[in-house]
Amino acid sequence: MDDVTAGAQRSLMTSFDPGQQxxxxxxxEAENQLKIEIEEQWxxxxxxxxxLNQEKKIGKINxxxxxxxxxxxxxxxRLQAEIDANIKTSPSLLSTNSEVIxxxxxxxxxTCVEQLKQTLSVVKTQRRELVEETERERRLLKQxxxxxxxxxxxxxxxQKIPEKSHDSELKNWEEMKKRWIEKQKNLMKNLGQFAKQHFPMPNIPDSKRKRHLSGKTVDDDDELFQLFEILEVLMNKSTGEDKHDPYVQVTSNFWPPYVELLLRCGIARRHPEDSNRIALTSYHM
Incomplete structure (x- = not known):
């Protein structure tokens, strides 16, 4: 087997000419020659x-x-002997042919160059991502x-503004409340004067005990509300404790023409399910 291998090796080295192939x-051919040398070493x-198998064994584990x-x-x-042998012997090349090496x-x-190119591409991508992340962090830091x-x-x-005492704050709120109450009284007074002047009470003859007005019967004992009083009832209902139910029942005290006037002008609205109940229209400033 060794003679055949040596003959094949000499034939290959003789025919191996780098200038002609x-x-x-x-x-x-270099790979083939390297395979032959690997087989020899094997x-x-x-x-x-x-x-080693023929030598005397230390003993069996059992x-x-x-x-x-x-x-x-x-x-x-055994390991120490291998270490000493490796230290004393210098590494030798598997093949002595310079062309094969x-x-x-x-x-x-x-192969290493291709791997390094791929690594370089990955590193460039990571560097670009890091640069973008750094820019985002800089913008966030600035904000x-x-x-x-x-x-x-x-x-x-x-801190430069002087602190106000609790008593002074309370006093300011009380003064503001008084001003708003006074302003409300003036507004209600002006509203009453305007209603009395332009919307007077209806004249009901004393000789008639009953009178039908738009389907409602008004007795002479019933007192009709002025327009101002109707508005006051609606406002009290919408701002009182029952403001979640602002509707008022229309009684015989409400003169129907005044009720119709408030509805036509958009000041009041009817209940969607009961036409005999009205409420003040919500005004959102």
Whole structure:
């Protein structure tokens, strides 16, 4: 087997001429020669393994006389011997042919270059993402600084304003309440004068005990409300304790023409389910 391998190797080295063959052919022949040399080394390794198997063994694991400590000591000695052998021997190349070594190294170098190119692409992508993230963080930091400066400015302004006592605040609220009450009284007074002047009470003849007005019967004992009084009843209902139910029942005291006037002008509205109940229209300023 060794003679055949040596003959094939000599034939391959004789026919191997880098100046006459293409690079692909050179690489293929270099790989073939390297495979032959690997097979030779593998045969040597098998021979050494066979010799080791023929040598006297330390003992079997199942043997009670061979304890775990003895097995560990044997393994330790063997490892130490391998370490000493590796230290004393210098590393040798698998092939002595420079052409084969150059082809293998060139292939490994090309593989490394491709891997490094891929790594460079990944690194550039990560760097771009980090730059974008840094820009976002800088913008957020700038916004936070602006908010902080605005808050500090407001706090500084508030600290410069002298604090008012509780009594003075309460006094101001009481004065404001009095002013609003006085203003409300003036408005109600003006409203009453306007209603009395432009919407007087209806004249009911004393000779008639009863009178039908728009389907409602009015007795002479019933007192008709003025327009101002109707508005006052509606306002009290809408702003009182029962403001969740602002509707008022239309009785015989409500003169129908005044009720119709309030409805037509949009001042009052009817209940969607009961036409005999009206409420003041909500005005949202």
């Amino acid at each position: 293409s690079p692909a052919t050179e690489l293929e 045969l040597k390794l098998n021979k050494l393994q066979a010799k 043997n009670p006389e061979c304890t775990m400590s003895q097995i560990s000591e044997a393994k330790e000695k 150059e082809a293998v190294l060139l292939s490994d170098l090309q 936070h600084k602006e908010v902080k400066a605005s808050i500090e400015e407001k706090i500084e302004v508030e």
